[in-house]
Amino acid sequence: MRDDPERPARPEAGAPQPVRITPLGLDGLLGVPPGARGIVLFAHGSGSSRFSPRNNFVADRLRDAGLATLLFDLLTEPEAADRGNVFDIPLLAERLAAATGWLAEQPTLRALPCGYFGASTGAAAALVAAATQPRRIRAVVSRGGRPDMANGWLARVECPTLLIVGGRDLEVLALNQAALARLTCEKELRIVPHATHLFEEPGTLEAVVEHARDWFLHHLGGGAR
Template sequence: MTIYEDRVDAGRQLARRLLPLRGQDVVVLGLPRGGVPVAFQVAMALDAPLDVIVVRKLGVPSQPELAMGAIGEEGARVLDERTVRYFGLGEEQVAAVEERERAVLEERTTRFREGRERVDLTGRTALVVDDGIATGATARVACRIARQLGAARVVLAVPVAPEEAVARVAEADEVVCLATPHFFTAVGYHYRDFSPTDDDEVVALLDAAARRHLPQLPGPPGDGAGAGTGPVDQDVRIPAGGAELEGHLVLPRPGAGVVVFAHGSGSSRHSPRNRYVAEVLQEAGLGTLLLDLLTPREEADRANVFDIGLLAQRLGAATAWLQQLPAAASSPVGWFGASTGAGAALWAAAEPGARVRAVVSRGGRPDLAGPRLGEVRAPTLLVVGGQDPEVLALNRRAAQMLHCPHRLVVVPGATHLFEEPGTLAQAAELARDWFTDHLGASGGEGGGPR
């Protein structure tokens, strides 16, 4: 059975299948809420604009999670007559559900489109993306809306769906589905992390996608990101050995300590877990640089994801770029690595003259740095879940190889992704305390180790 780590992982895998569409006149349309994180990854890989099609499921009154149909923008509506008949629902019952859901749909449409024009679909290929389909009702409505808005071709793309639901989507010219399990229970069963996506995350992803096509602030040595004296909170593009890395820089004040994130396999700068940790660090007065160490095209080759030397080189290049910014020239830098990103951070930290004051690994693979671990000089914190025995064993062996100041902390009850209640917060607080100890205290000027 196919299992995705989270919606980001599913989006990246789906994007690899859809790469032949790159360069064509495509608009990616995510279904809020859960489909938008998947669609964002697809849009980034295809270098295509991202928009939403707002659809609401019509749930059976006695079982709201069971769809009897769906409604969408422009008055679109699909009913599953078999479900309606099975539950003996009359027109008035269906109408009452539709009226309630229509009000929610209109409110959500206003929220998502506030200050943002709808992307014109006329004559273009509409690529409708969701995190999975069960009955297919919402997907069918979305495809119908795309057609009504002028799309010349409609493609539906999802990570997982039952075969019979895929077969019912007659509204699409093509359906791309990565997995059609024989025994299908629910979409969420095919994700390790299927936590809800909220409206704020949808808006943030739409804004991030829109900014990709705006002029970016020039990098050093001229004016640009961090050139002034005020706080910085913006997307950046970082040159690294012929590639251009995308990131988001937050710098509360000139000279503040900055933590650069090295994401692991299947994750990205938009990972909800990494963004949560970044927010905890920012509340402590630290800056953060969330970035992807590989381009979407490079990620399509899985060998690159585990090329620790390449990832370490990119991390070093991003740090050098950061420290050339006028506002960050005196900022002490720390590295936060998760999964394979932790191996890359420690690999890079072993380089002579590495520009890093502290390293934190969350659920990481420090063992991937191999014999280089003995050359690391930056104080290193290893945080591992107590219910992640294999990775815990690897971290214990790695800790024995470290000669720098280091600490291994086990978070009770946490598995590899720290998705259990309260465990990610514990990991974030440990990282915050480690970095403020070595990069500078909350509210103070950035400084060296204390």
């Protein structure tokens, strides 16, 4: 019998498996380690996809820590060809919320507490989506994010939010410092020394992993509400 990509089972070893998020037809990679304590959905930045090497690096380490991960394309291929969609934060937030709803329909996944990990423009989408689902989303982590693109929603975010920025990414750092002042939830800004926007410097992406892992384990690890 052919496997149905729309109805995923928990991969026994936690290795990412292809899934299709219905009804939108968005392609994703779902990895669920045994005894997962929560699940983190990734929102990639403009020009990226579910295959983002940096997001996959982070996702691999989160699974090692006992957290399930879902990386998926926020847009279909035809939609992504329109550059206007790539920066349409309300649209991207709707897609993230739709993927969260899809997870809630999966019998093996619905009980897992959910968090969002957003990179660059994806961080803005994660913040907006979290603001619209205060009872469902337990935590948000932003890597080199653009929270200014979610400006009108920042005060409505209720879940604990961690902003991670490179110490040499000065423009984005200033934007995150301003956003931190507008957030009214539990919040923290962590600066990775010597890192630029893409965290390409040795050891800097590993620092992102440590900050994100600890944040998610603290806020997702208590089980479903």
